[in-house]
Amino acid sequence: MSQALIRRPWQAILAAILLFFLVLLISKSHVHSGIPSTLGFSQSGLSSPVAINQTLGFQQIFVVSLPERTDRRDSMILATALSDIKFDFIDAIHGDQVPDRAIPFGTGRSAAGGDSNIGSWRAHMNAISEVVRRNLTTALILEDDADWDIRIKDQLYDFSRSSRALIQPLASDSRAYADSTYPTPSSPDALPSKDLDFYDLPSTLQPSKSPYGDEWEMLWLGHCGMNFPVKGMGGDGRADLIPKGRVVRLDDQTVPETQFMYSVSEVKDLTQYPNHTRVVSHAGDGICSLGYAVTQASARRLSYHLGVTEITGQFDIMLKQFCDGTAGKGHHNCLTVRPGLFQHHRPAGLKAYNSDISDHGQEVRKKARSDNLRWPVRTNFDALLAGTTDYKDQFPDTAG
Ligand SMILES: *[C@@H]1O[C@H](CO)[C@@H](O)[C@H](O)[C@H]1NC(C)=O
Numbered sequence: 001m002s003q004a005l006i007r008r009p010w011q012a013i014l015a016a017i018l019l020f021f022l023v024l025l026i027s028k029s030h031v032h033s034g035i036p037s038t039l040g041f042s043q044s045g046l047s048s049p050v051a052i053n054q055t056l057g058f059q060q061i062f063v064v065s066l067p068e069r070t071d072r073r074d075s076m077i078l079a080t081a082l083s084d085i086k087f088d089f090i091d092a093i094h095g096d097q098v099p100d101r102a103i104p105f106g107t108g109r110s111a112a113g114g115d116s117n118i119g120s121w122r123a124h125m126n127a128i129s130e131v132v133r134r135n136l137t138t139a140l141i142l143e144d145d146a147d148w149d150i151r152i153k154d155q156l157y158d159f160s161r162s163s164r165a166l167i168q169p170l171a172s173d174s175r176a177y178a179d180s181t182y183p184t185p186s187s188p189d190a191l192p193s194k195d196l197d198f199y200d201l202p203s204t205l206q207p208s209k210s211p212y213g214d215e216w217e218m219l220w221l222g223h224c225g226m227n228f229p230v231k232g233m234g235g236d237g238r239a240d241l242i243p244k245g246r247v248v249r250l251d252d253q254t255v256p257e258t259q260f261m262y263s264v265s266e267v268k269d270l271t272q273y274p275n276h277t278r279v280v281s282h283a284g285d286g287i288c289s290l291g292y293a294v295t296q297a298s299a300r301r302l303s304y305h306l307g308v309t310e311i312t313g314q315f316d317i318m319l320k321q322f323c324d325g326t327a328g329k330g331h332h333n334c335l336t337v338r339p340g341l342f343q344h345h346r347p348a349g350l351k352a353y354n355s356d357i358s359d360h361g362q363e364v365r366k367k368a369r370s371d372n373l374r375w376p377v378r379t380n381f382d383a384l385l386a387g388t389t390d391y392k393d394q395f396p397d398t399a400g
């Protein structure tokens with residue numbers, strides 16, 4: 001302490017009091033502005049200060065990819081570099097390299113959709129087995145044509161707030177949840193009294209295992225369609241045991257107007273909400289295995305149900321069965337977000353090259369695009385490399 005202050009203690013006290021109120025003021029204004037940097041999505045994009053790290057809040061990221069698709073590997077490496085994301089490739093293989101004797105009991109190659117789909121199944125199983133073998137606590141598994149908005153870290157931060165609101169116990173009562181139908185609805189008709197508002201989420205206990213909450217088994221972040229688990233979904237009782245809570249975020253400027261959204265089942269239920277709404281809920285009837293996160297416990301269960309015991313369909317169909325609790329797989333705690341945060345990228349060129357699994361025809365696509373994303377990384381390589389923030393919006397709003 002300086003001589004001057006010691007000689008005039010009242011000044012030191014005054015300074016301390018002023019400092020106290022200043023700190024109080026700053027912390028208050030923080031609380032009131034709500035979610036720093038995520039409400040308005042700072043233009044700084046990638047350098048946003050949120051708590052999502054280089055592996056996006058998971059212990060590891062794996063990208064499943066055929067070694068000879070060097071075009072996709074180059075593009076993925078660039079997209080992750082420009083997004084400050086770390087990952088490892090998992091080599092995919094062709095189905096004809098999987099011998100019949102390596103295909104588990106069940107309906108075999110044909111039910112899994114033939115050679116190309118058996119290859120996809122094997123590639124994903126390799127990723128899942130690697131999570132088990134390395135004893136990873138959590139991992140995100142992506143396919144190599146996945147794209148994301150340049151604001152992905154902000155989006156995942158927001159997703160983590162939403163997922164925690166659905167599955168973490170309340171701070172005020174550690175035996176209760178904000179979603180009254182979690183972990184299991186009391187009856188098939190049970191519904192939460194209302195949607196949870198993203199801008200007014202309840203306070204929940206801090207998770208200890210993952211920033212996304214403790215008890216999830218799968219975060220289905222990249223898909224080509226999903227349904228809200230409502231009574232009657234799938235024409236049977238499969239949704240009866242799935243929690244029905246939703247976190248609804250209005251005015252999410254990273255969501256295109258609904259008219260621009262690709263994929264019928266992605267859009268279907270979203271039309272009940274205004275344009276630019278994003279909804280986090282439990283998964284129902286999911287399609288496509290573009291991006292999903294697993295935990296050590298769920299990777300072991302996936303390995304068992306989708307590999308070791310029996311093949312009951314194409315890989316993504318089995319993911320759906322795992323979440324919906326059909327085909328003898330039991331229910332699992334799967335969360336999802338709509339529209340998805342990872343979406344398919346479709347590069348310019350022959351459409352037939354889009355997929356090593358399904359036929360996409362002989363047309364040529366003149367311009368690269370990515371479904372349902374406003375500022376996709378891969379259609380903004382130019383701006384990102386130039387270091388500008390002049391990002392190309394794929395889906396500008398129609399009305400001024
Ligand atoms: C990112 O955060 C996750 C979850 O806290 C952690 O497991 C992982 O090791 C972190 N990754 C890096 C690169 O620090």
Ligand SMILES: *[C@@H]1O[C@H](CO)[C@@H](O)[C@H](O)[C@H]1NC(C)=O
Pocket residue numbers: 135137
């Ligand atoms: C796996 O990790 C857990 C902690 O996350 C540890 O308790 C366990 O011993 C590990 N198992 C192996 C086989 O390394």
Ligand SMILES: *[C@@H]1O[C@H](CO)[C@@H](O)[C@H](O)[C@H]1NC(C)=O
Pocket residue numbers: 257258259271273274275398399
């Ligand atoms: C979304 O925006 C479009 C274009 O402005 C408009 O036609 C449509 O009615 C809007 N949808 C909703 C649900 O407000």
